[in-house]
Amino acid sequence: LVDINNMKKTYVMGSNMVRALDGVDLNIKHGEYISIVGPSGSGKSTLMNMIGCLDAPDSGSYMLDGVDVSDMNDKELAEIRSEKIGFVFQGFNLLPRLTALENVELPLIYRGYSHKKRREMALEALDRVGLGDRVHHKPTELSGGQMQRVAVARALAGNPPVLLADEPTGNLDTNTGKEILAMLEKIHDQGNTIILITHDKELAGQAKRRIEIRDGRIIHDEEVRK
């Protein structure tokens, strides 16, 4: 699924160079359940954005399902993002003027579902994350953990084959976090691929393979469960 070779990303700030990714090699097969861990600022979100085609590296290659991502045009990239990948952003990235329901429906519009079908899928996803009674609230009318759950519902609603989740439970109490964990287990059992950035030990423990990042490099990469 993912084949990344010697990927680098450097930000230049005046005379400073921030090496966000400093030579990353990564190979991910379909159906894997991977956790990415590491200190704050180590490059996890940057790597996730590359995998999700939201950003481009300065050097190195990225083959997604056998196709070189750097050869794709904007239209092809947008198509991949809306059809193949569900993304839970670390900062949620909800649209402030849309309700929870409209936010969750948004990716489904690009996939061509009927209005009736979209509404049904979005309501079901919001119900799954425990927000059935908050569907018409806008982001400013939701608690921090509720906004986070809307972001999760939006990523899951279209049942994407690849789920990229960046800290999906950072604002949730233990019980609600466990419900999200169970949801991810189920999605993985159905054959989907999950790549999860998390600081939560329990969530990380659920994954089958654990990748540890430090200073823009992968320092450990091992199978941890069968």
Place this chain on the structure above:
Amino acid sequence: LVDINNMKKTYVMGSNMVRALDGVDLNIKHGEYISIVGPSGSGKSTLMNMIGCLDAPDSGSYMLDGVDVSDMNDKELAEIRSEKIGFVFQGFNLLPRLTALENVELPLIYRGYSHKKRREMALEALDRVGLGDRVHHKPTELSGGQMQRVAVARALAGNPPVLLADEPTGNLDTNTGKEILAMLEKIHDQGNTIILITHDKELAGQAKRRIEIRDGRIIHDEEVRK
């Protein structure tokens, strides 16, 4: 310090009533170290915003240091917020066009510190949270956990007698979170008051008193440590 009686806050959404705070009684003395826990959406941030004078209840009273908050004018409230209270917001609330350093200096400007003194205090606070090499980055040039730490530094820089921290470690790895924990311990030892909303068991375990909220009501309130 804080004396809250039968506080209520209800949001009306069409025909729905969301009782965010449903009759809260709370008494907090100077120098206490309190954790507020409870499920996502239970009313923790709403209560914190009331304590920090950022919001006003529909009914009930709030005496802060013996003065009725509902009697205060905007100028007095602003003064309290900038001089007595340091606030770490759940959503960070950093100004996107200012650097980390400028964001941390902002509350110090209102307190009348000289330019030189402000810069010194802000640099020291950023250094304490491990961001000494990120001071000129804007929020979009920082990782999620780095933004969170800027929010913590901004609250601590002016050494406020009361610290209100809403989920200050949700985006941090365990080690960085422990450093924030140690910082809070130290601030408390110096005699300051800390009120902390957290889902983190370790952070909650550090507090001396634990308040549990559910559906807008306090269901437990007990001393847990000496």
